[in-house]
Amino acid sequence: MKTINSTTPMSSLVKFTLVQVLMLCTLLNPAVADNAVLVQSTTSTANSGLYDYLLPIFEKKHDTRVHVVAVGTGQAIRNAGNCDADVLLVHAKSAEEKFVNDGFGISRQDLMYNDFVIVGPSSDPAGVANAESASEALTAITAKQAIFASRGDNSGTHKKELQLWQQANIDVEPLSGKWYRETGSGMGATLNITIGMGAYTLTDRATWISFNNKQKHRVLLEGDDALFNQYGIILVNPEKCPNVNAALAQQFIDWMTGSEGQQLIADYQLQGKQLFYPNANH
Amino acid sequence: MQDFRQSFSHAAQLIADLDPTLIEIVLLSLKVSLTATLLACVIGMPLGALLATRRFFGKWLVSVVLNTLMGMPPVVLGLLFYMVLSASGPLGWLQLLYTPGAMIIVQTFLVLPIVTALTKQIIEDAWSEYQPLLQSLRVGKWGSAQTLLWDMRTSLLTVALAGFARAISEVGAVIVVGGNINHLTRVMTTAIALETSKGELALALALGMILLLIALTVNALVFSTRQRVTV
Numbered sequence: 060m061k062t063i064n065s066t067t068p069m070s071s072l073v074k075f076t077l078v079q080v081l082m083l084c085t086l087l088n089p090a091v092a093d094n095a096v097l098v099q100s101t102t103s104t105a106n107s108g109l110y111d112y113l114l115p116i117f118e119k120k121h122d123t124r125v126h127v128v129a130v131g132t133g134q135a136i137r138n139a140g141n142c143d144a145d146v147l148l149v150h151a152k153s154a155e156e157k158f159v160n161d162g163f164g165i166s167r168q169d170l171m172y173n174d175f176v177i178v179g180p181s182s183d184p185a186g187v188a189n190a191e192s193a194s195e196a197l198t199a200i201t202a203k204q205a206i207f208a209s210r211g212d213n214s215g216t217h218k219k220e221l222q223l224w225q226q227a228n229i230d231v232e233p234l235s236g237k238w239y240r241e242t243g244s245g246m247g248a249t250l251n252i253t254i255g256m257g258a259y260t261l262t263d264r265a266t267w268i269s270f271n272n273k274q275k276h277r278v279l280l281e282g283d284d285a286l287f288n289q290y291g292i293i294l295v296n297p298e299k300c301p302n303v304n305a306a307l308a309q310q311f312i313d314w315m316t317g318s319e320g321q322q323l324i325a326d327y328q329l330q331g332k333q334l335f336y337p338n339a340n341h
Numbered sequence: 342m343q344d345f346r347q348s349f350s351h352a353a354q355l356i357a358d359l360d361p362t363l364i365e366i367v368l369l370s371l372k373v374s375l376t377a378t379l380l381a382c383v384i385g386m387p388l389g390a391l392l393a394t395r396r397f398f399g400k401w402l403v404s405v406v407l408n409t410l411m412g413m414p415p416v417v418l419g420l421l422f423y424m425v426l427s428a429s430g431p432l433g434w435l436q437l438l439y440t441p442g443a444m445i446i447v448q449t450f451l452v453l454p455i456v457t458a459l460t461k462q463i464i465e466d467a468w469s470e471y472q473p474l475l476q477s478l479r480v481g482k483w484g485s486a487q488t489l490l491w492d493m494r495t496s497l498l499t500v501a502l503a504g505f506a507r508a509i510s511e512v513g514a515v516i517v518v519g520g521n522i523n524h525l526t527r528v529m530t531t532a533i534a535l536e537t538s539k540g541e542l543a544l545a546l547a548l549g550m551i552l553l554l555i556a557l558t559v560n561a562l563v564f565s566t567r568q569r570v571t572v
Contacts (some may be wrong), residue, residue: 096441106539111523126438128520142428143438247538272540303429303434 095124096304096311099144100137101215102245103131104290106267107265107334112327117314123307131245133213139163139293144309149291150215150263155291163300164293168316171324171335172289177280178250178267179205181260187259187279194227196280201229204238206258210249211241215288220261224286263288265334283319290335292316316340346453351547363548367555370528373441373515375559376509377448381456382501389460394468406460410454411520416513422447423517439526443518451514452504459500464489500566502560509556529555 105127114125128138132149139147147164149155158164177196181185185203190196201208203279209231210217224231231239240258242249245264246250253260254274262270267278280286292312297305314320316339322335355363390454392403398515424430426438437443467489490497512530519526521535529552536545 102538106535124525126439126520126522126525128522138427141430142433245538247540250540250544251537270540272542300428302433 063194082161085305085312092156092308094122096308097143098125098127098144098146098148098311099139100127100129100148101135101150101290102129102247103150103266104148104335105249105264107269107329108162109265109324109327109335113315113320116323117311118327121310125311127212131210131212131214132218134215139295142187142302144173144295145304146311147295148290150288150290151218152289152291154215154218155293156321159293162298163296165296167291168340170290170292171321171337171339172287173264173335174281175216175261175286175288176267176278177261178253178260178276179276179279180257181275183279185259190191190280192223193223193280193283193285197224197227197229200259201227204239206240206256208248208249208253208256208258209235209239209241211235211243214246216261216263219286219288223261224264226285234245265329268332268334269329289338292339345546347543348462348546348550351543352550355547355551363551365529366529367526367551369441369526370509370530370552371555371559372515373444374448374505374529375400376432377508378436378452378456378501380445380449381495381504385453385456385484386432386460386490386497386500387502389457390436390464390490391483393464394463394482394486404461404506407454407458408442413451413454413459414513415511415515416517419447419514419517422450422514426518437522438518439522441519441526444515444526444528448508448511448520449483449516452508456500456504459488460490460497463493463496463500467493469505470499495567498563502563506556509552509559 100110106129110127118124128135128144130138132151132154135144135147135149136151136154136158136238138144140158140161147155147158148170153337155164155167159167177187177193179185182221182254185199185200185205187196190199209220221231235241240252240256242252246262247270250262252269253274254276259279264281267273268311282308285318294305294308294312294317295303306324314316315324321337321339324335325333327334351472356402374478392400392407393414422443423438425432426435427433428436428438437446464486468485471489471492475488496498511529512534515526515528516531516534519528519531521531527535533545533548533552536542536548
């Protein structure tokens with residue numbers, strides 16, 4: 060009796076678990092439809108509403124779906140490197156070229172550009188608005204030890220910001236945690252923090268225009284050539300990632316860089332302002 | 342400053358309009374979290390009951406580990422499953438990443454330790470009371486576990502609700518394995534995170550209110566069943 064009792068529960072447990080696992084498998088949706096493009100993207104293009112405007116037009120025309128995962132450029136590149144994307148759309152040219160050179164992507168193309176701006180409180184304690192260049196602005200912030208919020212997340216904007224500090228000959232690493240504060244978050248979250256702290260930060264213009272919690276912050280520095288922001292589009296290499304839907308992904312890239320996509324990008328406005336300037340095939 | 346009143350009016354507006362995008366997001370949230378809770382209960386409750394009624398070597402350690410896993414940060418679990426389900430991961434061939442299926446799996450594992458550990462505790466208490474009776478009736482351990490599970494069903498409903506609350510409210514796991522893709526894997530919590538990052542604080546808070554309203558409805562429904570079950 061005792062032996063029967065002690066073995067039965069275990070075997071029924073095993074059976075039970077097996078049934079559960081089978082149930083789980085049937086419950087789960089089958090794989091994403093093959094007829095879809097998976098894009099790993101930077102956040103600015105998604106948060107600004109560009110995709111909501113562009114993608115339905117492409118989807119309708121080609122009877123397909125475009126799925127966008129919007130994360131920081133660094134994470135987008137890493138996810139695409141894990142083959143979890145068909146197309147990569149980010150803004151960090153040297154990292155993109157490395158991605159292609161490492162064999163993960165093919166044919167990086169310029170897609171569009173806009174620019175970065177330095178935003179800060181209207182009171183502007185460091186006098187950034189008087190600066191002639193980004194380097195001068197960062198030097199002024201350093202001299203005043205005014206709070207500066209950095210993305211600190213290896214995103215395209217973060218890479219650009221580090222490049223600007225380097226050009227200004229300022230080493231921010233030892234200053235981190237003092238007036239230089241790394242949020243380790245996306246652009247939107249960093250802007251919320253910037254506003255909460257009355258700090259300065261670097262942001263792409265599209266995110267800033269579409270951001271709806273500006274309060275008393277405004278653009279203090281813009282127009283420096285060093286603040287140029289180029290977006291690129293890359294097909295993930297199907298030889299490295301056999302799951303890549305290469306034909307459809309290429310169709311999407313061709314459309315985005317072709318006359319129709321480029322015109323639509325130029326036409327897209329938010330609050331009466333153009334957010335992105337097409338420059339494919341230049 | 343966007344104020345609370347604006348959030349309330351946003352929330353009321355969204356509900357009054359039966360905003361189709363909102364409905365889609367709400368339904369997906371419910372589908373994912375309810376399915377995950379159900380799976381976790383179906384696996385975790387018998388498991389918890391068995392752990393309670395059986396004596397084995399290392400039982401203490403199993404309890405400690407289970408209780409620790411109740412505190413698993415969702416984002417860590419999400420990362421773990423991202424690595425497993427990624428196209429370059431061991432289960433990449435399933436092509437589940439960035440689908441609701443992946444979200445259900447990750448939430449099931451998030452809820453499982455809570456359901457198992459709480460069930461184990463409840464059944465253990467009942468077992469210490471009924472063990473002599475059940476043994477005198479020569480009911481086996483598995484039979485005892487089943488009897489006690491049925492007997493404790495009202496308490497177990499609360500366990501299920503605790504599991505559901507954990508699932509519906511978490512954002513860290515679903516955003517990593519789901520990707521917050523519009524019309525595919527966007528749920529309430531990831532939509533709230535997105536609106537916050539767009540600086541749409543009032544809208545984000547409005548979505549939060551609606552999420553609480555949904556949780557309230559589910560709890561009220563379960564509570565009314567519980568009343569009937571008790572009688």
